[in-house]
Amino acid sequence: MKGHGRIIEYALSTLARRKFKNFSVAAVFSVLIAVLSSILFLMHAYKTETLKLLDNSPExxxxxxxxxxxxxxxxxxxxxxxxxxxxxxxxxxxxxxxxxxxxxxxxxxxxxxxxxxxxxxxxxxxxxxxxxxxxxxxxxxxxxxxxxxxxxxxxxxxxxxxxxxxxxxxxxxxxxxxxxxxxxxxxxxxxxxxxxxxxxxxxxxxxxxxxxxxxxxxxxxxxxxxxxxLKNELLRTYDNIFNWRGGIVLIMFFGAIAAFMIFVWDKATGINAEERQEIGILKAIGWETSDVLQLKFWEGVVVSLSSFLTGLILAYMHVFYFHAQFLAPVLKGWSVLFPKFEPMPYIDIYQIFVLFFLTVVPYVAACVVPSWKAAISDPDSVMR
Amino acid sequence: MDAVIRTEGVSKVFNAGLAGEIRAVSGVSIEILRGQITVLKGPSGSGKTTLLGLIGCMSRPTEGKIFVEGKDVAKLPERFLTTVRRKTFGFIFQHFNLIRGLTVRENVMLPLYPTEIDGKQMERRMEEILEKLELTAKRGVNVGKLSGGQQQRVAIARAMINEPAVILADEPTAHLDTKLSEDFLNIVTALNMDGKTIVIATHDPLIYDKPYIDHVIEMRDGAVREAARL
Known part of the structure; x- marks a missing residue:
């Protein structure tokens, strides 16, 4: 356990050493999560509130x-x-x-x-x-x-x-x-x-x-x-309308998602010379391949999880404290009265998990996989 | 005196079977005796760094056997090889290979991070080594701000933190002036007096002409040309 703790500590210091790069990655990651989560939060809040209230409507x-x-x-x-x-x-x-x-x-x-x-x-x-x-x-x-x-x-x-x-x-x-x-x-x-x-x-x-x-x-x-x-028809119609509007906005942000995926892919397909050198040094001074992978895993977890949580918090504040000012006009409709509408904080945990697995997991994998390729090679490369 | 390291017909071929095949080490059989200072000497491209890497378990031979403390390590799985490397060897690299952005303290303790050694024990060991190498005052300094000689002493401290039986140094004086090279040799001699086995790969006559060198192995074109026990 002492070893694990020190590897995590070292992962944090490694991130701090490359703070500009990591901060940039975290900022892009957070904004992307914030946008996607805002859409999901807002759509879910609308749907939940609408469906909950329609539940009392006549058959x-x-x-x-x-x-x-x-x-x-x-x-x-x-x-x-x-x-x-x-x-x-x-x-x-x-x-x-x-x-x-x-x-x-x-x-x-x-x-x-x-x-x-x-x-x-x-x-x-x-x-x-x-x-x-x-x-x-x-x-x-x-x-x-x-x-x-x-x-x-x-x-x-x-x-x-x-x-x-x-x-x-x-x-x-x-x-x-x-x-x-x-x-x-x-x-x-x-x-x-x-x-x-x-x-x-x-x-x-x-x-x-x-x-x-x-x-x-x-x-x-x-x-x-x-x-x-029928009430069921009404519920279905509202559900479809919100899904459709959410889908349209998600398509609008498809460019951002695509850029992020390209970025993750770029990370997954290689690490830079400095990182490769550092992995070689660690191996040469006695770190095992699993120690190096653990280090890269924690680096990925810290960046992606903190960005994910920051994105979620930003989205929560945007939607539920600032009444989704950036998205509401697109998602709510046409009524002149709606801009003052304040969505209640309903969150779908399933959607959060899906978002987590679609962003944090690929990012961590993108950190670990290329490092694994470097870590399994002989460390004598650092002597050259 | 027993052999801490022994090689039998060791060869290392890079890009085997390809157009750019290089036979860096060819059929080398040597013995490194415990407690001695051994120098692998030879010009650039003679294969001394590759041989140093092989005996330090940094890479595997294409052919032959390598015995470390009597155990054949040539075919050991990676995990066991790392353990041998960590417990037996301390490395001093030509370019120091310190981690930029970390302090002296962090660089020196780095080999112990994944181990289960108690934090206080780590600190104590580190302080003792820094004191020996007159680096105590620099412990919190970023290694990028140190002079070449100081950086090398940090590299030596890092090599010693595991309390290894053997210290391997690759061209340690290549980037040092005469005064700093002498300082390095003084440190190495002191380590040897403490019972450490030292193996130095170099083409610097300042090192292999010293009287306290026990064993000189001259290499050329990947093979041992001459070995002399002094």
């Missing part, structure tokens, strides 16, 4: 279609739907989009109903009476308002509404609630001038989750002009 959302476009759905469908075997709770939803010219942002206006029972405000409460509303953090920040403040919404006609804010949504629900304004059904119908016998869509719970597809098929047969959207 089926039924939309009415006309000419291939989403239309308001007649509430009279509810009676027929409740007669379909397996269908549980049915709730009509009232919502719409509102462009706020004051802040150049789109808000989602939604009437409070039972399907929102799991979306809790961080502060205050949900609207209980006409003239009240709860707003997402993005809306509150953009309009610079909080609980007890008023928020005025106008469509530029007579459809204006002045609402008292009674609640603001939590940060950990921000991906769904950031642009949300929840108001009473009466206020929303009045504001959007919706017909009394129509809703935006209808949510349907299914008693047995295994029968969701079958219930959806029955609904489709009963209402051929409708489109049942």
């Amino acid at each position: 089926i959302i039924l939309q009415n279609m006309s000419g291939g476009r989403h239309e308001l759905i007649p509430t009279e469908y509810i009676g027929t739907l409740s007669g379909i075997a397996g269908v549980g709770q049915i709730t009509p939803r009232y919502w719409g989009y509102y462009y706020d010219s004051l802040t150049s942002a789109n808000y989602t206006l939604m009437a409070f109903d039972e399907t929102m029972r799991d979306v809790k405000p961080i502060d205050g409460r949900m609207p209980a009476a006409d003239g009240e509303c709860a707003v997402g953090r993005g809306v509150a920040d953009l309009r610079q308002v909080g609980i007890k403040d008023d928020i005025f919404l106008t469509l530029g006609t007579e459809q204006n509404v002045n609402l008292k804010i009674v609640g603001t949504f939590t940060a950990n629900s921000a991906i769904l609630t950031n642009d949300l304004v929840v108001l009473t059904k009466a206020d929303l119908i009045k504001f959007f001038n919706m017909p009394a016998d129509k809703a935006t869509d209808i949510t349907i719970e299914v008693n047995n989750p295994a029968e969701v597809s079958m219930v959806a098929r029955k609904i489709r047969r009963t209402f051929p002009d409708s489109r049942p959207i």
Whole structure:
């Protein structure tokens, strides 16, 4: 053990002797890991948060279609739907989009109903009476308002509404609630001038989750002009969107990854004369081949592992403390409200291990393999 | 007096079977006696450095046998050869071969790093050797900042740290002036008085003409031309 300890100590001193070269390698390595990890962290945080919140969404959302476009759905469908075997709770939803010219942002206006029972405000409460509303953090920040403040919404006609804010949504629900304004059904119908016998869509719970597809098929047969959207389809779509966006960004950084691989390959295919000389000296003064390999192994481990950890820390800080300022615009989408979105620190350990095995392991191998070639040759070369 | 090293018909061929084949050592049979100072003398290209490398277990012979402390080492696996090298030999190279960027202390202790010797014992041994070679004040100095003579003394200290039975020196005075060469010879003589066997490969008459040299082996074209016990 004493010998191992001293070899590690010597590995550190060797790295310090070639500090410029090693620092350059470590810096490139760290930046690469930071970029790759940022993408992975951010994508995973988005996916986890989105999927976690969608988990509380209804099994089926039924939309009415006309000419291939989403239309308001007649509430009279509810009676027929409740007669379909397996269908549980049915709730009509009232919502719409509102462009706020004051802040150049789109808000989602939604009437409070039972399907929102799991979306809790961080502060205050949900609207209980006409003239009240709860707003997402993005809306509150953009309009610079909080609980007890008023928020005025106008469509530029007579459809204006002045609402008292009674609640603001939590940060950990921000991906769904950031642009949300929840108001009473009466206020929303009045504001959007919706017909009394129509809703935006209808949510349907299914008693047995295994029968969701079958219930959806029955609904489709009963209402051929409708489109049942299943929760599983939504989850899959979000998953695909985030994977696709992450993939696009990874391709953008393919050049950096390729440069790193070329660098590792360059290291793997040879060591310089100075390193070869030093290996010869060590062998000549009594170091075994295994001692030399151990030395090179530790050199590789120290550089790659410290770079890997530095990269991870940088990525963690970038994504979770600085809200992924460099990547968020590419990965999050188009909404003007999203830049203030703060991803929660969800990390996929499996992805970290994959990244570790794709970067640290090849680097250590690239340090050891050429040294092994030098270390197994006779040390008398140092005498020449 | 017994032979600490003995060779029997040792040859070393580089690039065997290729166009650039070189027979550096050819059928050499010699004996190095314990406690003596032996000089391998000869011009450049005579094969003395190659022979020094062979008897120091730095490379394997193409033909022949090499006995170190009575054991044939010519066909030993690499791991055992390293052990023999570490326990039996201390090397002083022509170009010193110190590790640049390390201090005197680190260079001297380097051979002991992979061993299980206690750290305090290592330090004690190192301090004793540095004192003998008047290097104590330089222990923390980077070897790159030392003069040629000081660097050679560090190389000698490194060769001694393993407490080897045999010290092998390859052209030790090639880069030293007369005064420093004399200093080197004084150190070597002192080591020999302590019981060390010394083998020096050189073409410097300052060394092989000295009265305290016990054995001179003259080499030419890879073979022993003449061997004389003085």
